[in-house]
Amino acid sequence: MSTINYSEKIPNNVNLSEDRTLQRALESWQPNFINWWDDVGPEGSTNFDVYLRTAVSVDPNGWAQFGHVKMRDYRWGIFLNPGDASREIHFGDHKGEKAWQDVPGEHRANLRRIIVTQGDTEPASVEQQRHLGLTCPSQYDLRNLFQVNVEEGRHLWAMVYLLHKYFGRDGREEAEALLQRQSGDQDNPRILGAFNEKTPDWLAFFMFTYFTDRDGKFQLSALAESAFDPLSRTTKFMLTEEAHHMFVGESGVSRVLQRTAQVMNDLKTDDPKKVREAGAIDLGTIQRYLNFHYSVTIDLFGADQSSNAAIFYSSGLKGRYEEGKREDDHVLKGQTYKVLEVHNGQLVEKEVPMLNALNEVLRDDFIKDSMAGVARWNKVLEKAGIPTRLTVPHKAFNRQIGALAGIKMSPDGRVVNEAEWAAKKGEWLPTPEDFAFVASLMGRVVDPGKFAGWIAPPVMGINRQPVDFEYVRFG
Numbered sequence: 001m002s003t004i005n006y007s008e009k010i011p012n013n014v015n016l017s018e019d020r021t022l023q024r025a026l027e028s029w030q031p032n033f034i035n036w037w038d039d040v041g042p043e044g045s046t047n048f049d050v051y052l053r054t055a056v057s058v059d060p061n062g063w064a065q066f067g068h069v070k071m072r073d074y075r076w077g078i079f080l081n082p083g084d085a086s087r088e089i090h091f092g093d094h095k096g097e098k099a100w101q102d103v104p105g106e107h108r109a110n111l112r113r114i115i116v117t118q119g120d121t122e123p124a125s126v127e128q129q130r131h132l133g134l135t136c137p138s139q140y141d142l143r144n145l146f147q148v149n150v151e152e153g154r155h156l157w158a159m160v161y162l163l164h165k166y167f168g169r170d171g172r173e174e175a176e177a178l179l180q181r182q183s184g185d186q187d188n189p190r191i192l193g194a195f196n197e198k199t200p201d202w203l204a205f206f207m208f209t210y211f212t213d214r215d216g217k218f219q220l221s222a223l224a225e226s227a228f229d230p231l232s233r234t235t236k237f238m239l240t241e242e243a244h245h246m247f248v249g250e251s252g253v254s255r256v257l258q259r260t261a262q263v264m265n266d267l268k269t270d271d272p273k274k275v276r277e278a279g280a281i282d283l284g285t286i287q288r289y290l291n292f293h294y295s296v297t298i299d300l301f302g303a304d305q306s307s308n309a310a311i312f313y314s315s316g317l318k319g320r321y322e323e324g325k326r327e328d329d330h331v332l333k334g335q336t337y338k339v340l341e342v343h344n345g346q347l348v349e350k351e352v353p354m355l356n357a358l359n360e361v362l363r364d365d366f367i368k369d370s371m372a373g374v375a376r377w378n379k380v381l382e383k384a385g386i387p388t389r390l391t392v393p394h395k396a397f398n399r400q401i402g403a404l405a406g407i408k409m410s411p412d413g414r415v416v417n418e419a420e421w422a423a424k425k426g427e428w429l430p431t432p433e434d435f436a437f438v439a440s441l442m443g444r445v446v447d448p449g450k451f452a453g454w455i456a457p458p459v460m461g462i463n464r465q466p467v468d469f470e471y472v473r474f475g
Contacts, residue, residue: 014161041071042071049475050143050146051463052068052143053463054066080237081237091323095330107317111228116191120178120181121216125212127184136445138446139470140457147244159234166230194297201438201441201442203289207249207293217242217243217246221321226317256281256455256456257283257377258380260281260282276437290392298367298399320361337352337354337361378390393411393412397411446474
């Protein structure tokens with residue numbers, strides 16, 4: 001069943017009305033969700049009518065309907081991709097068996113942990129972005145921010161449904177806790193480090209949606225392979241929405257670069273000071289933001305060697321990215337993979353059992369994908385005749401997790417001593433001065449068709465609307 005029932009209090013395509021106990025439990029969670037949205041969701045937006053995309057079905061050709069809606073009235077709900085009764089598990093120790101429609105008892109704790117960790121990232125990013133609407137560079141960008149926010153809210157619903165339906169009282173308690181933790185809170189922070197970082201400005205937001213939402217793409221893709229069929233079907237639909245978040249990031253940074261290149265060409269200079277004085281973001285600052293967001297994101301994949309990763313794979317809970325396209329036995333026993341470690345002050349490669357290195361496999365897939373987008377950003381500079389190129393730092397740079405945690409590493413992959421790190425850190429990572437400068441550009445621009453001076457307009461509007469369309473009605 002792919003059509004979504006919008007006559008229900010909680011829109012869904014899972015026949016919620018047939019399970020009264022579950023329906024009542026979710027209906028009692030719903031007001032807490034709305035309270036959370038009011039408290040830490042997008043600031044000052046309660047009365048805005050926003051031109052949002054709402055899922056009306058999960059079919060590839062009919063899942064998006066556009067129209068102005070108050071965000072607080074957005075129809076969050078529970079949408080799973082259609083099921084396949086003959087679906088088999090295609091990796092791990094259960095390969096060839098029927099996919100599970102319920103949670104096997106022996107995998108209950110691990111599955112719950114996976115769902116809670118994924119679920120925790122969704123409200124965290126809304127919390128991180130809650131002030132950004134106050135400094136938007138245009139109405140077009142404000143609308144994109146709000147679209148990302150409501151979809152992160154729906155992704156939270158997706159995980160909460162699984163917790164309520166399949167994990168009983170434990171699941172209900174975990175669902176409550178998802179609304180109690182808060183990004184950056186000293187006493188009750190979000191589970192993963194990157195989701196406790198601030199998103200202080202729009203350049204950070206674009207980097208976050210490019211890199212950190214791309215982590216989401218890879219994690220969701222790995223979960224879409226799961227032997228637990230409801231999780232697989234849920235995450236497959238979430239991936240459709242995740243694509244938009246990465247588009248916001250990639251196109252946002254492209255437009256920042258376009259404007260910077262234009263200013264550099266107009267002034268015939270690459271002097272960062274002069275570029276800044278002209279109200280654009282210099283390329284050095286953009287590179288430092290990139291270095292920070294990239295390195296924080298690759299930590300999200302976890303330790304390079306992990307017995308948990310091996311257990312999750314062998315037991316069928318979490319596959320690899322595009323598992324079905326890989327040409328191996330999909331069991332991986334006896335296979336190896338290279339990981340990095342530091343030996344006598346030098347980086348060396350080490351062969352380890354592939355099952356234990358699956359976090360690293362996923363991280364390497366992410367790195368390849370990220371580099372392709374950075375190459376597209378460089379095309380913007382190339383087209384403008386600017387010789388500088390953005391680069392992705394070495395995967396050991398600025399790491400806080402795994403065997404590479406705490407190693408002092410330059411972006412180009414040299415192990416450096418404390419003194420060089422201290423001397424060069426301000427060239428490699430954003431400084432307080434960088435943040436202050438970018439913050440100084442963050443004035444609010446909301447007239448239709450007008451854009452802040454540090455970013456170029458997009459090539460086209462949303463859903464074939466003109467760029468100067470009224471995307472947000474301020475009420």
